[in-house]
Ligand code: 3HC
């Protein structure tokens with residue numbers, strides 16, 4: 001079927017776009033639309049045109065794949081001008097997700113009618129872009145500058161009801177299957193009327209609002225964007241365009257769009273968008289139908305177990321929780337209930353849904369309750385003997401085709417798999433805390449796991465709404481292993497002359513939401529202290545060891561929860577402050593080791609951190625722990641706060657000039673409280 005078709009029925013012409021999967025405005029669609037308008041122009045019986053899309057959505061944007069190729073005429077802005085110039089009114093019939101270039105096409109039409117479930121928005125900033133086909137010009141003129149700014153600079157879509165309220169669309173129809181009939185009725189109502197004035201042909205603009213404080217809006221946007229430039233450019237472009245005649249405004253928008261599209265940030269963001277879509281596509285599972293799961297077993301109702309249980313409930317699964325004793329079970333139930341209460345407070349679920357979900361959680365101290373489960377995930381203490389015992393209990397109860405998963409952070413899942421019958425159904429599901437909120441899930445493929453197990457685990461992850469990254473078994477998998485590698489380098493820098501506040505300031509300046517030391521303080525320092533104590537006997541004595549974290553724990557400085565860690569905290573919510581005692585401790589330790597401290601600037605700090613990530617990333621790739629470099633980027637961005645607009649450490653390695661890390665720009669933002 002061609003990308004664009006036209007059908008004539010009495011006085012109406014219906015243009016249909018058919019370009020699966022998302023009806024992107026690829027070249028075939030753009031030229032198809034131009035041809036369709038020419039065809040319609042030949043038919044004097046036509047008095048109105050309906051523009052609709054085949055499949056599950058109206059146009060959801062420009063074709064991202066084409067951004068890396070030379071632009072081919074007709075360009076989208078010109079196609080939209082042609083729609084807008086039609087002497088017959090064009091009614092856009094909207095369903096699904098009307099996004100980016102799709103919304104711009106709709107704005108080029110004279111009227112818009114949408115089914116009630118439609119979502120509309122400009123997500124361009126998420127790709128490091130601004131709308132490039134008239135969005136910053138037409139949207140403010142139609143819905144006012146404030147609404148347009150919120151739509152364009154935030155990148156979040158709105159519902160059809162809000163769109164109607166804002167005047168972005170003209171009518172809402174209850175269901176998708178009524179849409180065409182409603183569009184026909186609408187078209188017949190307006191076919192004899194003159195087309196409303198085109199949004200982008202007016203030479204003056206009367207919508208310049210006096211009440212916007214542009215300076216503070218720009219500053220707030222920059223602060224929220226944490227170094228990403230597109231949202232700020234979006235605000236500035238809208239501001240400037242409001243004062244320009246439409247043709248100049250369109251040209252200005254295009255110039256800003258092209259500069260962003262060809263820039264480093266958008267390339268990084270497009271890279272990670274596609275990497276997230278592709279990371280879980282494995283040849284081994286391509287032809288496998290995943291097993292249907294209805295009931296999930298969870299062992300342990302602590303921090304992780306309760307979070308995982310909540311994620312499963314929210315995704316529609318029944319959950320059976322097993323705990324050690326009644327008190328621990330009650331606490332696990334309470335933890336889940338608290339998470340769901342928060343979802344209720346945030347409007348994610350309704351009160352009746354809250355009750356329904358909690359009713360789907362059952363608990364027991366007896367493993368026999370696991371009988372109906374298709375997948376059991378253990379999230380008990382990080383102790384091999386405890387986990388091995390739990391695995392034996394699970395295997396003794398469930399069928400041999402029930403998948404058994406471990407949420408271990410570091411332990412050898414191959415060894416755990418080897419301890420039960422049918423090890424081919426054992427897998428790692430490494431969730432991140434809070435498990436019902438964090439999008440990342442490392443799916444750890446044990447050496448013996450079969451494709452059915454892997455395919456089912458990946459499909460389960462998708463159903464939970466997670467970004468699943470397949471990884472092999474090793475100490476720390478992809479993410480924790482890379483974090484250990486760069487943490488070590490940070491500790492070396494501390495002994496050699498830097499201070500925690502300088503390292504954290506460099507990291508936040510680079511775009512991390514928080515630095516490594518503040519993050520450790522938040523997580524609690526005692527966990528890694530215990531790990532180091534466990535590893536002490538087997539540690540290579542020749543390897544450089546930094547004991548500063550141990551000294552802090554010996555003084556009871558376990559981080560934020562004790563008011564002291566690498567930093568000091570005035571109360572539970574306050575920002576970290578450098579602590580002179582820690583400065584003294586560090587200076588003394590350097591002196592004790594005979595290290596002459598030297599200054600580190602932010603560029604050197606970031607170079608050291610990113611290079612450590614890349615070196616470890618290369619090793620992980622060589623060992624086959626990660627399938628692709630993209631997988632590493634997806635993990636670091638979604639689990640460890642690596643700034644998304646930089647595309648990930650491996651993207652930086654392969655896509656920047658050779659002196660790359662010397663050249664990256666640190667963004668000028670509100671000074672961090674640590675500096
Ligand atoms: N270009 C090319 N391919 C795209 C695409 C795009 N803009 N958006 C999605 N796809 C592809 C995906 O890679 C995926 O491919 P696959 O089937 O080979 O894996 C397929 O479409 C389906 O995507 P999803 O798996 O994401 O499907 P969902 O149903 O979950 O979500 C969606 C659909 C909401 C449209 C989501 O894909 C999305 O948010 N896409 C991005 C939309 C966007 O950013 N639009 C703006 C683009 S920039 C622009 O329009 C500039 C303009 O101003 C000039």
Ligand code: NAI
Pocket residue numbers: 299300301302303304305322323324328379380381382383386390407408409410430431432433
């Ligand atoms: P936690 O201490 O909060 O919870 C562990 C729970 O397991 C407790 O409720 C305990 O009663 C229960 N439990 C212990 N032995 C049991 C047994 N034999 N049978 C049934 N229940 C038992 O620990 P947390 O933080 O939830 O960690 C659990 C696992 O998740 C660990 O393997 C950890 O490494 C891993 N993990 C932890 C992350 C974190 O951020 N805390 C992140 C990712 C993984």
